[in-house]
Amino acid sequence: MGIRLSRLTYYKDDAFIMNQEEAKHRYEVLAEKWLKGTITPEEAREYADWYNTSQDAPVDIPASFAASEAAHEQRMLRQMEERIGMHTPIVPLVQKYRRLWWGAAALLVLAAGSYFWLQQQAAPATAPGNDEIALQYDVPPGTNKAVLTLSNGRQIILDSAANGTLALQGNASIVKQDDGSLTYLDTPGNNTHEVLYNTMSIPKGGQYQLTLPDGSRVWLNAASTLKYPTSFTGKERSVELTGEGYFEIAPDAHQPFLVKAGSLQVKVLGTSFNVMAYADEKSINTTLLSGAVKVLQGTQEKTLTPGQQATVDNQTGLVTINETEAEQAIAWKDGMFRFSSSNMAMVLRQVSRWYDIEVVYQGKVPQGHITGKVPRSMKLSGVLRVLELSGVHCKLEKNKLIILP
Incomplete structure (x- = not known):
């Protein structure tokens, strides 16, 4: 009898053999061997038993096989089509809703929908077969890089700056941390009341992390800017965003935090949320992960709860609220x-x-x-x-x- 899979335990011939995590790892190893052609006959039979048995748990197939070889790709597609039969056929590319049926790296096999999800890094030089991509050279992914503009106009290229204190601005010391992020720290002895503004600019192909003077943390995506004071005074903490940023706001009931993105304002006390406000997108999206925020657009005011997204149409200015997968909005922050x-x-x-x-x-x-x-x-x-x-x-x-x- 083959291996019967359930959510909690795995059995063979009605004998308990391994828990879910152990089984998941076991079949990841066998999948890699199968794709590399190093699997033994005994392992192949074990893998085939599992492969042709329905499953509840997703299984990662590692990325270390030679993903650039078209033969592996076609072999996997044929095997998948055979496994799912014609009940869940491979979706033709001409259909409206296309699926990513093959990854350049690895895949998750989800029995319910038979999706292929990219999971790990790989960088094949060309695409396989008749769909070969004309690549004269490759382009590396983006990195942590940004330009900091101080209140006096001086600019600091953060990705090449040394760790440590970079500048003094008002009551704050600007420190580049060992992990490459930037932090504003109160400087004892400086009692200036002048409000100074700094701007962090992220080029295309970049991202960066910043800790504001109040302890709030901000992650900025590519082609984004954030303008902010070097100390928060007055009745509110206000910053201006273009592009995209993920915010984790330090709570302060007496000084609400305000993000201005074009005509949109997002008002919070202490929470985590994402704002996407690129000029070339059709809308400004605010997605709430925890806490609560108010979205202000003209005379419209909406309150979000976790898992909701406010969408502001850039043409009409209309605000709509929808349930959403919040993790999707911040996937960029998680790589x-x-x-x-x-x-x-x-x-x-x-x-x-x-x-x-x-x-x-x-x-x-x-x-x-x-x-x-x-x-x-x-x-x-x-x-x-x-x-x-x-x-x-x-x-x-x-x-x-x-x-x-």
Whole structure:
């Protein structure tokens, strides 16, 4: 009898053999051996028993196999089609809702929907077979980099600056920490009442982390800026954002925190939330992870609870509230692209910002949607491989990604 899988335990011939975590690791190892062709006959039988048995728990297949070989890819697709039969067929690329059926690195096998999710880093130089991507060279992923502009106009390139105190601004010392982040610390003895403003600018291909004078932490995504005072005085703590930022606000009931993003204002006391306010997007999105926030847009005022997202239409100014997967909004902070029926144009804008490339369309913007997640640590070639397999044909010329008809 084969291996019967349940949520809690795994049995063979009605004898307990391993718990869920042990089994998960076991089949990850066997999956890797299977893909590398090093699996023994006994292991192959064990893996085949599991492979052809329904399962509840997702299993990661590691990324260390040779993902650039088209044979592995086609073999896996055929095996998956055979496993799921025609009850859950591989979705044709011409359909409106496309799935990422193969990753450039690894995959999660989810029996319920048979999705393939990218999980780990890999950087194949070209895509396989007839869908080969024209790559003359590869583009590395973004890194931690930013430019800090002080109140006097002096600029400090943070990614090349040494750790330690970089400058004094009013009552604050600006310190670059050992992990590369920036922190504002109160400086005893300075009693200036002048309010000074600093601006952190993140270029395309960058991201950075900042701790504000009140202890609030901010993560800034590529192509973003944050303007803020070097000390918070008055009735509120106010900052100005363009682009995208994730905020963890230090509680202070007497001094609310205010994020201004264009015409939108997000007012909080102590909470964590994400604001996406790129000028080239159709809306400004505020996603709440914990606590509560008020979203102010003209005369409209909405209160969010965790798991909700406020969307402000950039054309009409209308605010709508929807339930959402909050983790998807902050996947960028955790090193992932995460898509859920995301349209191709939005996906390509994210790719453009993170890899500091220009996207040019030779025809219409590709239709369809992508669901899946891709590590932001991958080189551009890995992402382009996914796009090609999702029906987007492209070529890279220096820093210009050309989307072909």
